[in-house]
Amino acid sequence: LEFILKMQCKFLSAPTVSTNQETAKSEICIDNKTGVVFPWQRYRLPENxxxxxxxxxxxxxxxxxxxxxxxxxxxxxxxxxxxxxxxxxxxxxxxxxxxxxxxxxxxxxxxxxxxxxxxxxxxxxxxxxxxxxxxxxxxxxxxxxxxxxxxxxxxxxxxxxxxxxxxxxxxxxxxxxxxxxxxxxxxxxxxxxxxxxxxxxxxxxxxxxxxxxxxxxxxxxxxxxxxxxxxxxxxxxxxxxxxxxxxxxxxxxxxxxxxxxxxxxxxxxxxxxxxxxxxxxxxxxxxxxxxxxxxxxxxxxxxxxxxxxxxxxxxxxxxxxxxxxxxxxxxxxxxxxxxxxxxxxxxxQWFGNLVTMEWWNDLWLNEGFASFMEFSGVNAVEPGWAFMSEFPLRHELRAFSADSSNFTHPISVNVSNSKEINEIFDNISYDKGACIISMLVDLLGDVFFQGVNKYLDTYKFSNAVNADLIQKVTIAARSSHSNIDIQAMMKTWTTLPGFPLVDVTLNEKKVSLLQSRFIYPSSNNQLSCSSVWQIPLSYVTSVDPMRPKKLLMEGKSTSFQLPQNVKWIKFNHNQTGYYKVNYDMTMWSNLIDAVLTHPETFSVSDRSSLIEDAFSAARLGKLPYNEAFRLAGYISRETMYAPIVTLINELGYVEEILKIQLEEDSRSLIHRFVQLLFKDLYTELAWKNGTSFNRNQQKLQTVVTSLMSKYQPCIHEALNRFNMWRNPNIPIQPDDLPIVFHAASVHGPLDDWKHLWDTFVNSTDPNLKVKIIATISQTTNLDKILFLQSEFLKGENIRSQVFLHVSTLVSGLTSNLVGGPVTWRFIRQRWEEITKIHSVASFSMRSIVKNCLGLITDQGEILAAKDFFKNKGIVDMKYVQQALEKSAINAQWSKSHLPQVKVWLRDNEKNSK
Ligand SMILES: [Zn+2]
Structure with a gap:
């Protein structure tokens, strides 16, 4: 499945290409011409x-x-x-x-x-x-x-x-x-x-x-x-x-x-x-x-x-x-x-411009707030989009991914030179920041905005530090939330790296909770596990599924009594908390049964969150993959975008590893599994004129169609539409463009590919251009791959100044087993040339390294990559470390889970016949 949804870049306000940014802290600054010691040795200007x-x-x-x-x-x-x-x-x-x-x-x-x-x-x-x-x-x-x-x-x-x-x-x-x-x-x-x-x-x-x-x-x-x-x-x-x-x-x-x-x-x-x-x-x-x-x-x-x-x-x-x-x-x-x-x-324009952070260490508040307000703004102007349920897809998923790394950082962080300032324009500042604001808004409701108004009014045309906002919010919340020490709670979320996993066990009516830092196993985990967050928990139960209860978890463990016996408990109601949850085996089993029999009992966001938590627990080895796959089975009855995309991401990860491990048989089994799950939705939505569909259906139409990119009838229809578009120029529906172009690039004759390339060169539509790069780069034809690599170096048609061109191209080239290794070799061989165009600190370079290393799980190759980056002097850069770590995590996953997953896929195939 080449269906891991390619997310667009979320770095909304980060520049990158600058020169002369390296500042060695211990170096004494000397005027080059005169040799005189510079009179001010600090990074920040004097205040006199x-x-x-x-x-x-x-x-x-x-x-x-x-x-x-x-x-x-x-x-x-x-x-x-x-x-x-x-x-x-x-x-x-x-x-x-x-x-x-x-x-x-x-x-x-x-x-x-x-x-x-x-x-x-x-x-x-x-x-x-x-x-x-x-x-x-x-x-x-x-x-x-x-x-x-x-x-x-x-x-x-x-x-x-x-x-x-x-x-x-x-x-x-x-x-x-x-x-x-x-x-x-x-x-x-x-x-x-x-x-x-x-x-x-x-x-x-x-x-x-x-x-x-x-x-x-x-x-x-x-x-x-x-x-x-x-x-x-x-x-x-x-x-x-x-x-x-x-x-x-x-x-x-x-x-x-x-x-x-x-x-x-x-x-x-x-x-x-x-x-x-x-x-x-x-x-x-x-x-x-x-x-x-x-x-x-x-x-x-x-x-x-x-x-x-x-x-x-x-x-x-x-x-x-x-x-x-x-x-x-x-x-x-x-x-x-x-x-x-x-x-x-x-x-x-208000939060950032009118009131500005005193210094860049508070960047997360600026960006986290704006990343949260995106949703609030879109929801207000386009209420029909019912957009809030997608907040976790956009922010939480990416925050969790970055924050489960050994190389993450607390969102509140000291920065003392340009390089460090540039480095914090990342998923932690933006996406984790947004999640933490969202959690606070969920806890406090309108009171939060009363605090924000006071903060903006007090500090307008001036600067403030994070504590100033927390103080205003605390004052606003004094009467309604007097039992919560907001400052102490926020401190745990802003100063600790990572995020918590809450393990839940149920014994009769007694619920026991234990928190620990969430981290995927890899060969070189080096974490201290002493972090304790103050977690605003929420849960619903089978007895009262509509009314969430809330409690603040302040210590490493806690327990409480339920008033009566329940069939299931679901924590993190509506996915508003920045934590993951794992349940004991009986609880999982009951929850999965409940979803399979009555999915509508759970809110849309809760269905997404159960999928995410189940697959996370499986990756941690706390839940057998069989159970996670069993939960996935309910999806053929799902009609909402967020849970479907959540599942696609989770299955996409498994598929990706099967691909890298050259497990082609198992890979085709997982494709079959997916095709079976989504066949009905495909029949209902694909290739129809979407104008009568609601927004949820329109979005699903694209997702479900692209999911079927290996399904013969789908390929056939896509090629058919491509030909009609070429001649006699019958337009392709905008939402069908990706799948039609994909089919033409990958399954069509070479002439189709050439036609797409020409369309790309001549078009002035930026969206169309990116869609074409995304698909022509997925070719498995070696000549075309080499051609695209040379275009990448030229930087004229595929513009080196346009981040989306570069990142989309590399992501496409590394999406299959022909382009992947060839591209990684190309990047290594032409490193000097490439880093002249894309500085090692640039977003483009981050994306290139991440995509190339995503293909490696072999221990020897990981070591070779590490040596390569050591030679180039960038092995200590955060994004390189993160990419190397991800390879190690993938390698560990293969060792721990691959045999079990392969057996399940084979059994499932037998049972579905
Ligand atoms: Zn921004």
Whole structure:
């Protein structure tokens, strides 16, 4: 089954490609030119000088790929200072002057400037003494280069509808790249007002965080745009774009002008984003009880973009697939993705932009909150989607996967250099953060948002630490939840790595609970198991299945008495808690019987959670796989998306290992098992015109059809539709595109593959392009694989700047046993070349390594891979360690479970005949 659902990247606001980021902690910083010791040896700026306002002037030249600039920064000396220290990277500083604000005219030139490459700082000295409470304007002229690096002020290319190549300039500053565009105090706590003037070609225009004030003619064919000053904000939220993009606009009920921008050929794909963002912006204004403080909100689709999107205040940038929606070719899931990303970024406008974390160690709160608010926002604007039951699929699954590793980290973590800051834009900050917020919301209800409102109002246009939020929430919850020490409870979730497994046993009416850290067995587990979480537990029983009971588990073990005998107990009601549950054998057996006979007794989320917990228990060796498979049998009666996808993921893992272990017979048995489970649903949904289906059915249609990708009648129908699409050009339903393209790529004649490649090259639809890469890369034809590898290196058609192109390609190439080993060899052989294009810290590289190592379970190969990464000097990087560990876990799984699973599959085949 190539059906492990490929999730899109969830790193919504993480940039990645930066240079000069390595900072050795013990190294003493010395100015390279003079050999003088840099006067400030810490990573964070001194606090004796505060910037209050910036005026930035930029004049980029896209042809020569460089820019000249000038920044005037108003500063206040808080404590007397010998030098002014601020951030700069790679720009050439051409002159620096200092002018007292109240004695105009008496400017001082800098007497000396020292640089520290490690911390990307400059220290500027003047003859004059900088005394406390003096106010100055620091004026810096500089020049810099524009590259295609996806960080700082950078260039992006695209072909317009006439095939003409157009270059635009855009920015991505979070977390530490503003300093690459202009010298600044580049830390979130140094908030200031920013204004901008930008010189540009006449045929282009400029966007900034604020509305345009004026445009004046400049030299020759140039014009200069001036912008209103911003509200007080952090440097990482500043953004500007020079482009020829077009827009559509609307005004919200509270008078905010919302515009969505893209290149002119994509004008027809902006409608949904505009509708959704107007609605969700109003929803957040209501929920947070603070009006959106800017007069306009621009959303811009940028082709070359490292993250999913970036919440720059009033000027949010998106990768194209996160904003564009074409009803003719985009699927239900594409639309959902657009809604999620917009809701995420717009919630940041309050939580993150209005109130900002003091320092990056609190990133999880910023990102966890936005990742939680995505669902709340989508649910409010699209209530018909019944979307909340998918929260665990999007966040919990990924959080559990990252957090069950030895190499995870607590969500609250100290970061003290750019590399460490970049590293925490990960599943822990985003997905675990979201799960913990969700658990707190479930515990406290509306009271949580009362605390949030108070927090936003108290710290608006300023900074706060996590404890400030917890304090506001605690005060709000004082009367309704006086028995819970929220601070103590949250501390266990934010400072401990990993998450708990709760083992439940039932003896008559006595329920006993024991918690321990959840970890998959591998050959080199090295965990201390002393962690104890304060877990807000919930459960329902066979006697009262509709009314959940709650209790807080504070110690390692606890027990309580039920008022009467029950047939079953189900813990973690509606999957809102960030923990897994295992039951004793009798309890499991009763629960599975109950699901098989009356699945409707359990909520949709509880059915998902039972599947997940049963297969997790099986992987831990606490439940025989037979029992987990027995539970899976109920799925032929399931009609809801979340439990079905949960099961597909679990079976997908087993199938993946069978594939790697070359157990082809067993593999075809598990395919048969799946086909049998889903045959009825397939007959009901597949290949039908989905317009009369409800949303759940529409989503299932895609899933169930792709599940049948090895089912002969399905392949036959898919190829049939592909041919009709080629000639006489009968459109394929958007939701059927993946399966039809898959069949053509893998089972069709080579000419079909070629036709898809040509369609890919000529299309300007970003969603369609990704769908084609996902399928043509699954080919088992060696020539085609080699062709795709060479395209990967060229980086033109399959664009090296587009993360989804790279990650989707590698994921496809490593999805089968022909492409996998060839690709892993290719990555090793061309490592130097590849890491020149994709830095070792980039998301692309993380995805490449993860996919390649996913294919290995042989002990010798694991050791060889480890040696390889050691040689390349990156064996200590977290994602490499995690990938190696995953291989070891898979190897251990094969040893422990493979024989048992093979027997079950054989028996099941006999019984089903
Ligand atoms: Zn975010």
């Amino acid at each position: 000088i505060e910037p209050t306002g910036y005026h930035l002037h930029l004049h980029p030249n896209f042809t020569h790929q460089n820019f000249t600039g000038h920044v005037s920064i108003n500063i206040t000396i808080v404590e007397s200072a010998e030098f002014v220290a601020l951030h700069t990277r790679e720009n050439k500083i051409t002159s620096v002057t200092l002018t007292p604000i109240n004695e105009k005219g008496k400017s001082d030139k800098a007497s000396k400037i020292l640089y520290c490459l490690n911390t990307e700082m400059m220290a500027i000295y003047f003859e004059r003494k900088l005394k406390a409470w003096d106010h100055y304007t620091l004026s810096i002229h500089f020049t810099g280069n524009l590259t295609f690096s996806l960080g700082g002020f950078y260039l992006s290319k695209y072909k317009n509808e006439k095939g003409k190549e157009t270059v635009i300039g855009t920015t991505q500053f979070e977390p530490t790249d503003a300093r690459g565009a202009f010298p600044c105090f580049d830390e979130p706590a140094f908030k200031a007002n920013f204004s901008l003037s930008m010189v540009r070609d006449k045929h282009l225009h400029t966007l900034f965080n604020t509305p345009l004030l004026s445009t004046k003619p400049h030299l020759g064919n140039l014009e200069m745009d001036e912008f209103q000053p911003t509200v007080k904000m952090s440097t990482y939220l500043v953004a500007f774009i020079v482009s020829d993009f077009v827009k559509i606009s609307n005004t919200t009920s509270t008078g905010v002008e919302v515009s969505v921008y893209a290149s002119s050929d994509k004008l027809n794909q902006l409608e949904y984003a505009l509708h959704f963002s107007c609605e969700v912006l109003s929803y957040f204004e209501d929920l947070f009880k603070i009006p959106f403080p800017l007069p306009k909100m621009d959303l811009v689709a940028v082709l070359d973009f490292a993250a999913g999107a970036m919440e720059n205040w009033g000027l949010v940038t998106y990768r194209e697939t996160a904003l564009l929606f074409d009803p003719l070719t985009s699927s239900v899931k594409d639309k959902q993705w657009v809604a999620l990303v917009i809701a995420h970024e717009l919630s940041h």
